[in-house]
Amino acid sequence: MDDFDDDEWAEMQEMYINHTFKELTSIKENINSATFDSLRTFGHNIKGSGGMYGFNEITEMGATIESAAKDENMDQIKSNFDKLETFLKSKL
């Protein structure tokens, strides 16, 4: 992002990946008690923030999760959580 220097940007990306991974882990652990609305919010947020931190893949997965939550399609949500987890681990 042009707004920040390289060091700031690297720090921000690292913090973002760490935070998103923690959040995803927590959601996956509590998936059975989660509401579709909370899952939709998670998908909506990472859809917006992924690209903001230079990770367009996260934005795409977030859009899919948000859409699946609206459709109450748990299989598709879980499938995308796995994809997201793999991606985040590759960046840790």
Next chain:
Amino acid sequence: MTDENLPNIIAVDDDFAVRMAMEFMFKKWPEYNLILAEDPNDALAKLEEREYMMMFSDINMPVMSGLDLLKIVKEKKPELPVIMLTSETDIQNSITAFRYGAMDYLLKPPTVATVRGAIDKAVEYLEEEAKKAAGGIDMDDFKDMVENFSPEKMGLTESGSKSTEFSKLVNVLQEKLIHPGKIGRIHNLFLLSKSGIVIANLSAKNVEQTDVDILGGMFTAVKDFMEDAVSASTTSSLNDIQFGNFHVKFASGAYSELAVVYTGIMNQESEDSITDTLMAFEIENSAILENWDGDLSKLEGSIKYLETLFGDIDKDKD
């Protein structure tokens, strides 16, 4: 850690990514304290803890939306500038936010430029509100207006007395507001006969004494010339001639003239004092002046008029 002396800005967003971006942005602006809130309830609690200059708020948040938060905040703090953060799909909500009193909205993701622009806009708004609350005016704009005001440019010089009135107004405004420290520093006072004889003269301290007789003759000649050539466009109720930084202001009586050499700007009160002094001199000495033969001994006490006038005009100066 926040500096209690700096303005506080609160940013409310349930998305960690946005809060973190804001936090990094504000590292560039140490002149503000950024307080982050994770949700509207967190924001409402933090809003009670200290005074804030402005608020950024997401719209789409669980439990309580940013619009509900905006409504509550505006009821409690109607003067607080609030900028909503929204996605492209929330445009309808942005319109609602304006109705609820939001100052503006920013599309997500927020950038350094858009956030900074919003802060500057809020600062400008608050400054304007402060001026209105103080019943004040923008002095810079007012100074520009007065300094650029010109009866000539406005075509007022042809209307005679109106021009004089406007000129007085401009002079008063300038002396009070534009150059309050430069009001009429007197260098010399000359009381002259109509023929140019110097009846009395007074010089301020540190002003070089010159040949008063030569000056008296010069004043009369210059004044005669100026009365014909310049008086129609003078900006003063008295005749005023400028030589470089020096001005000579003349008051004309039935038998005599009073010339005041000064720098800076002569205020209206001083002009009135000049006229009053000359009138007092002529009334009190009318019997002598009516048939005066040029004998200065007959008007020996005339210096007192100049001393009084000098005191009136230059009372605040050395």
